[in-house]
Amino acid sequence: MNRLLLLTDRAQLRLGRALVRTVEECVEAGLRAVVVREHDLAPAPRAALVADLAAIHGLTVVSSRIPDPSATTIHLAADQPVPHGVAGWGRSCHSVAEVRRAAAAGASYTTLSPYAPSPSKPGYGPVLPGGVYGDLPVPTYALGGISPANAADARRSGAHGVAVMGAVMRADDPATVVADLLAALR
Numbered sequence: 001m002n003r004l005l006l007l008t009d010r011a012q013l014r015l016g017r018a019l020v021r022t023v024e025e026c027v028e029a030g031l032r033a034v035v036v037r038e039h040d041l042a043p044a045p046r047a048a049l050v051a052d053l054a055a056i057h058g059l060t061v062v063s064s065r066i067p068d069p070s071a072t073t074i075h076l077a078a079d080q081p082v083p084h085g086v087a088g089w090g091r092s093c094h095s096v097a098e099v100r101r102a103a104a105a106g107a108s109y110t111t112l113s114p115y116a117p118s119p120s121k122p123g124y125g126p127v128l129p130g131g132v133y134g135d136l137p138v139p140t141y142a143l144g145g146i147s148p149a150n151a152a153d154a155r156r157s158g159a160h161g162v163a164v165m166g167a168v169m170r171a172d173d174p175a176t177v178v179a180d181l182l183a184a185l186r
Contacts, residue, residue, distance in 0.1 A: 002033040002060070003161030003185040005111070005141055006178070009037055012120070012169035020052050022174050023059070029175035030182045033060040035075045035090075035163070036068075062090065073108075082106065092143075096132050103137035110138055111163045115154055116145025120166035134158030148180035155185055 006026060010019040023034055036050050047068060054061045054070040063071035065080060073088040078098060082089060082105060090109040091102040099110045112133065114125050124144070130153075133140060139160035146154065146164040154162050164181060171177045 003155070004031060004178070004181055005033050005035055005062075005161065005163040006031055006168055007035045007037055007064070007143075007163055007165040009120070009165050009169050012166055014170070014172060017174075019049065020056075022169075023053055024056055025175040026168065026178040027056055027059050029179040031178050032058060033062065035062045035064050036071070037064045037165075039065060075111075093140075095128075096136065099136050099138065099140055107138055109141065109160070110136075111141045111143040112136075112159070113142070113163075114144030115142035115159075115162075116150055118145040118166065119170075120144075130157040132158075146181075148177065148184050151181050151184040161185060 008019060013019060013022060034053060036053060038046055038049060050061060050063055050068045051070040053059065061071045062073055062075050064075045065077055067074055067083050074086055075090045076082065078092050078094060088108045091107045093099045093102055093110045093112050099112055102110050112128065114127050116127055118124055133142060141161050141163040142154035142159035143163040146162045147167045151162045168174045168177045
């Protein structure tokens with residue numbers, strides 16, 4: 001299972017950057033999994049975006065909250081019901097108890113946030129204590145405030161890997177940030 005999940009947010013991209021091209025560059029740098037958020041898009045453009053990303057060789061595409069036939073699976077909100085017949089799904093969690101409930105319900109993985117203060121969600125928290133990532137029943141990704149500077153610490157604290165949005169989406173060179181994240185996770 002991948003150690004790095006990239007969550008998309010095209011609104012955070014630098015002016016003139018296209019989301020699909022940005023993800024392609026990140027794949028060239030070693031990215032293997034993306035969670036497509038873009039909840040504000042109308043159904044048809046969002047489906048087209050997911051299909052375009054799914055066409056990138058070597059990339060696993062997960063749809064956030066909205067089932068999509070082009071995606072490998074779905075990443076659910078903390079309280080969202082599991083759609084019938086979906087396998088391999090993940091869930092956003094904000095406590096160890098939520099991770100345990102998600103695992104008991106059949107989640108293949110979870111994100112657990114916030115790991116650190118997040119510029120994408122200022123004031124969101126409180127930050128979870130580092131020890132919460134150890135001894136969880138499913139692979140769990142640290143999310144929130146993740147950067148190349150703290151990704152290795154997240155892994156050492158027991159996280160399976162890291163899920164990142166802002167550090168990549170806001171970067172002048174997203175692919176370099178992905179390469180740096182992957183190097184920190186090795």
